[in-house]
Structures are given as C-alpha cells and as structure tokens.
Amino acid sequence: MSNKTEIFSKKMCDILNYGALNLAMGIGYESGLFEALSGMGAPACCADIAAEAGVSERYLREWLGVMVCGEIVEVRVDKQGQELFELPGEYVSFLCRSGGNSNLGVYTQEIPLLTDCAREGVLEGMQSGAGISYERYPKFYSFMEQLADAKHRDVLVQTFLPSVMDGEMVRRLEEGISVCDIGCAEGVALEVMAQAFPNSQFTGTDISEESLNNARKRVAELGLNNLSFQLQDAAGDKVEPQQFDYITAFDSIHDQTRPFEALRNIHKMLRSGGVFSMIDIKAGSSVSENIEHPMGSFLYTVSLMHCMPVGLMGGGTGLGMMWGREKAVSMCYDAGFSRVEVNDIPEDGFNSHYLCFK
Structure with missing residues (x-):
C-alpha cells in the first residue's frame, strides 16, 4: 500500500466517523442531551443523565457510545465498575444554547x-x-x-x-x-x-x-x-x-x-x-x-x-x-x-x- 493510499484510507474512515458523529450530535442537540450533560455538575451514570434529560436510558446509552468514541464526551469507571459520563467544561459553550455566538452545536x-x-x-x-x-x-x-x-x-x-x-x-x-x-x-x-x-x-x-x-x-x-x-x-x-x-x-x-x-x-x-x-x-x-x-x-x-x-x-x-x-x-x-x-x-x-x- 502506497503512502497516499494509506492516507486516503484513513481519511475515508474519518469521513465515515465524522459524518455519523454529526448526525448523532444533531439528534443530541435537538433532544437537549448536551444541556443535560452540562447540568450534571459531575460525572454521572447513564440512568441519571437519562432522568435529567427525560429520555430513554437505552437510547441514551447508544448515543453516549457515539459521543465517547467521537471524543465529545469522556467516560470513566468508578470503583463499583459503573461507567460515568461527563461533558468537558471547555466544550459547553460550543455545544449548548448558553454559548451564544460560540455555539456551533446548533449547526x-x-x-x-x-x-x-x-x-x-x-x-x-x-x-x-x-x-x-x-x-x-x-x-x-x-x-x-x-x-x-x-x-x-x-x-x-x-x-x-x-x-x-x-x-x-x-x-x-x-x-x-x-x-x-x-x-x-x-x-x-x-x-x-x-x-x-x-x-x-x-x-x-x-x-x-x-x-x-x-x-x-x-x-x-x-x-x-x-x-x-x-x-x-x-x-x-x-x-x-x-x-x-x-x-x-x-x-x-x-x-x-x-x-x-x-x-x-x-x-x-x-x-x-x-x-x-x-x-x-x-x-x-x-x-x-x-x-x-x-x-x-x-x-x-x-x-x-x-x-x-x-x-x-x-x-x-x-x-x-x-x-x-x-x-x-x-x-x-x-x-x-x-x-x-x-x-x-x-x-x-x-x-x-x-x-x-x-
């Protein structure tokens, strides 16, 4: 495989991933999921985020999978083996309505x-x-x-x-x-x-x-x-x-x-x-x-x-x-x-x- 071919192969993977990520982010924005994450105040489990957002926990878990793999949301495992999810504070203004002119999530x-x-x-x-x-x-x-x-x-x-x-x-x-x-x-x-x-x-x-x-x-x-x-x-x-x-x-x-x-x-x-x-x-x-x-x-x-x-x-x-x-x-x-x-x-x-x- 030539270097140019290898670079383009990686680019195609990026395109597919980012295209999917845009779709999922649009769904999350319209559903208020970024607002819910930003309002948690600390890393939270899927059930608590679902309750805050008023959405299905099962749908939310799949959506969080997209966000974590897309490096939008961070995940860690607590001592009980439970996954906790967090939207980094630095991202909030880009993804939430409160960001005003910085808000790109709406797009x-x-x-x-x-x-x-x-x-x-x-x-x-x-x-x-x-x-x-x-x-x-x-x-x-x-x-x-x-x-x-x-x-x-x-x-x-x-x-x-x-x-x-x-x-x-x-x-x-x-x-x-x-x-x-x-x-x-x-x-x-x-x-x-x-x-x-x-x-x-x-x-x-x-x-x-x-x-x-x-x-x-x-x-x-x-x-x-x-x-x-x-x-x-x-x-x-x-x-x-x-x-x-x-x-x-x-x-x-x-x-x-x-x-x-x-x-x-x-x-x-x-x-x-x-x-x-x-x-x-x-x-x-x-x-x-x-x-x-x-x-x-x-x-x-x-x-x-x-x-x-x-x-x-x-x-x-x-x-x-x-x-x-x-x-x-x-x-x-x-x-x-x-x-x-x-x-x-x-x-x-x-x-x-x-x-x-x-």
Missing part, C-alpha cells in the same frame, strides 16, 4: 434536516438539472428562521448596526429614515429595528404570504405602527423607484432565482445617497480560493442541498451560497451601485457585509 442539525428535505430532489436534479421548490423545505426553513431570529435579537441593534458606516447609520435611524428588508421572512430583524428606532419607517418584503401573515399578526400584538409588510418578488418587474434610504438583505440574495435583477431593483428602490447592506457568506468565487476555508465542505454541501437548487427553479440562475466576494462585488457594480465596500461583521465569522452606495 449539527443542518445537514440532517437538508437530507430529510432534499436528498431525493438533489439526486433527481443531478440527472435532469432541474431545481427544487421552496415547498420541499418546511422543516429547514423553520430551523433557519429560529437561528436568524435569535441572532437578530442578540446582535442586530447592539453590534451590527453600530458597525455600519462607523455608527453613521445608527444616527440616521435615530433621526428617522425609510428602511426595507428584502426576504424578511417573519420580520424579526425589522421588529427589532422598529422597536429600537421609532422615528424611522420600516417595510418588509417576501414571497411567502404565510410568513408575512405571521409577521403582521405579531407586529399588531406588539402595537408597532412604524412597520408594514408587502408580498413582493425582489426580482419582480414592478417596483416603485426611490422609496427607501436604507435596504438590508440578510443571506437572501444568493437564494434568488434572478439575483442580478433583485440587485438592480434594490438599486432602483433606493433614493439618491441611499445605502444597501447585503449580508452574505464569506467566501471566494472559485473552488480553488476556498480550499482553505475552515467550513468550505459544510457550506458547499448546504448550497448543493438547498441554495443552488432553489435558485434554479423556473429557469433561474442557481447562484448558490458560495458565489463569493468577487462575483458579489461585480454584480453589485453592474446593478448600478457607485461604491461597494466589503467588511467583516463583528462576532460573525460566517458572513461578510457588502456595503453598497447609490
């Missing part, structure tokens, strides 16, 4: 969810080139909205907006401007901004009537009078020009079937001197540029299973999540923006902030 649910939603569709698309409709992804969208909502509530007003134009955007929002969020889903980002900046007017657009109805109901309950919603395709032919001073798009442009038309419409909707914040995945535009990306394989897989196929629907572009900095900047300039800045986002290692000026 272990993503690939299993996409597999449930789209595996057959991707296999069919490999042969036909056809896209996959949004309707195939209800569980995935629910999961992603929960993630985005939590993030917006934690960092949007406190961290992100103060970083836009060195605080200038916060000053404008405090004085009162007109703001639109493209692909707003159930409108949590807008809700947070509308509450923080009562002098500004906010509008959300999306193609899902169900999401917008949920948003309208929640906004009515909150009594927010400076926030409304419109059913609108971002790339549609009928948009009113020069409506807004500031437009945002949080990870929504790369999913558009006609992303260039969406960007062109955003430019059209902005008033002169207006600003567009496009938050999108931090990556290069070619595969070779992303070889060293720490999450490259994961992000390309998410794109393969969701972003690219939904973008192919109806003869769409199929841009994909990994369209990258060079293509994003070029498309923004082609859409009419006079200046495009690419900035890192505080406390966000996944995304870049494309700040575009009209």
Whole structure:
C-alpha cells in the first residue's frame, strides 16, 4: 500500500466517523442531551443523565457510545465498575444554547434536516438539472428562521448596526429614515429595528404570504405602527423607484432565482445617497480560493442541498451560497451601485457585509 493510499484510507474512515458523529450530535442537540450533560455538575451514570434529560436510558446509552468514541464526551469507571459520563467544561459553550455566538452545536442539525428535505430532489436534479421548490423545505426553513431570529435579537441593534458606516447609520435611524428588508421572512430583524428606532419607517418584503401573515399578526400584538409588510418578488418587474434610504438583505440574495435583477431593483428602490447592506457568506468565487476555508465542505454541501437548487427553479440562475466576494462585488457594480465596500461583521465569522452606495 502506497503512502497516499494509506492516507486516503484513513481519511475515508474519518469521513465515515465524522459524518455519523454529526448526525448523532444533531439528534443530541435537538433532544437537549448536551444541556443535560452540562447540568450534571459531575460525572454521572447513564440512568441519571437519562432522568435529567427525560429520555430513554437505552437510547441514551447508544448515543453516549457515539459521543465517547467521537471524543465529545469522556467516560470513566468508578470503583463499583459503573461507567460515568461527563461533558468537558471547555466544550459547553460550543455545544449548548448558553454559548451564544460560540455555539456551533446548533449547526449539527443542518445537514440532517437538508437530507430529510432534499436528498431525493438533489439526486433527481443531478440527472435532469432541474431545481427544487421552496415547498420541499418546511422543516429547514423553520430551523433557519429560529437561528436568524435569535441572532437578530442578540446582535442586530447592539453590534451590527453600530458597525455600519462607523455608527453613521445608527444616527440616521435615530433621526428617522425609510428602511426595507428584502426576504424578511417573519420580520424579526425589522421588529427589532422598529422597536429600537421609532422615528424611522420600516417595510418588509417576501414571497411567502404565510410568513408575512405571521409577521403582521405579531407586529399588531406588539402595537408597532412604524412597520408594514408587502408580498413582493425582489426580482419582480414592478417596483416603485426611490422609496427607501436604507435596504438590508440578510443571506437572501444568493437564494434568488434572478439575483442580478433583485440587485438592480434594490438599486432602483433606493433614493439618491441611499445605502444597501447585503449580508452574505464569506467566501471566494472559485473552488480553488476556498480550499482553505475552515467550513468550505459544510457550506458547499448546504448550497448543493438547498441554495443552488432553489435558485434554479423556473429557469433561474442557481447562484448558490458560495458565489463569493468577487462575483458579489461585480454584480453589485453592474446593478448600478457607485461604491461597494466589503467588511467583516463583528462576532460573525460566517458572513461578510457588502456595503453598497447609490
């Protein structure tokens, strides 16, 4: 066996083990098992952990086997020969909800969810080139909205907006401007901004009537009078020009079937001197540029299973999540923006902030 063959053989074993480990970790995260382990306070037997988590002891024992072999959970045997399990304290912030922005455990649910939603569709698309409709992804969208909502509530007003134009955007929002969020889903980002900046007017657009109805109901309950919603395709032919001073798009442009038309419409909707914040995945535009990306394989897989196929629907572009900095900047300039800045986002290692000026 050559050295290269031996190395690849080991890599294949690692792939199989880590793929299985991701699946089991996703199940553990959703079932609250990491939270239960972190709350034990000391090494504990399987029965006690099962009681704490409210799960089957037999299922838990098998799951713990995965975690121990994957070096996520530690095990030792006490004097009575009983196995005791412990989640190292150093791992808690990466695996539990209490970890905030450090929490990567939540993402272990993503690939299993996409597999449930789209595996057959991707296999069919490999042969036909056809896209996959949004309707195939209800569980995935629910999961992603929960993630985005939590993030917006934690960092949007406190961290992100103060970083836009060195605080200038916060000053404008405090004085009162007109703001639109493209692909707003159930409108949590807008809700947070509308509450923080009562002098500004906010509008959300999306193609899902169900999401917008949920948003309208929640906004009515909150009594927010400076926030409304419109059913609108971002790339549609009928948009009113020069409506807004500031437009945002949080990870929504790369999913558009006609992303260039969406960007062109955003430019059209902005008033002169207006600003567009496009938050999108931090990556290069070619595969070779992303070889060293720490999450490259994961992000390309998410794109393969969701972003690219939904973008192919109806003869769409199929841009994909990994369209990258060079293509994003070029498309923004082609859409009419006079200046495009690419900035890192505080406390966000996944995304870049494309700040575009009209």
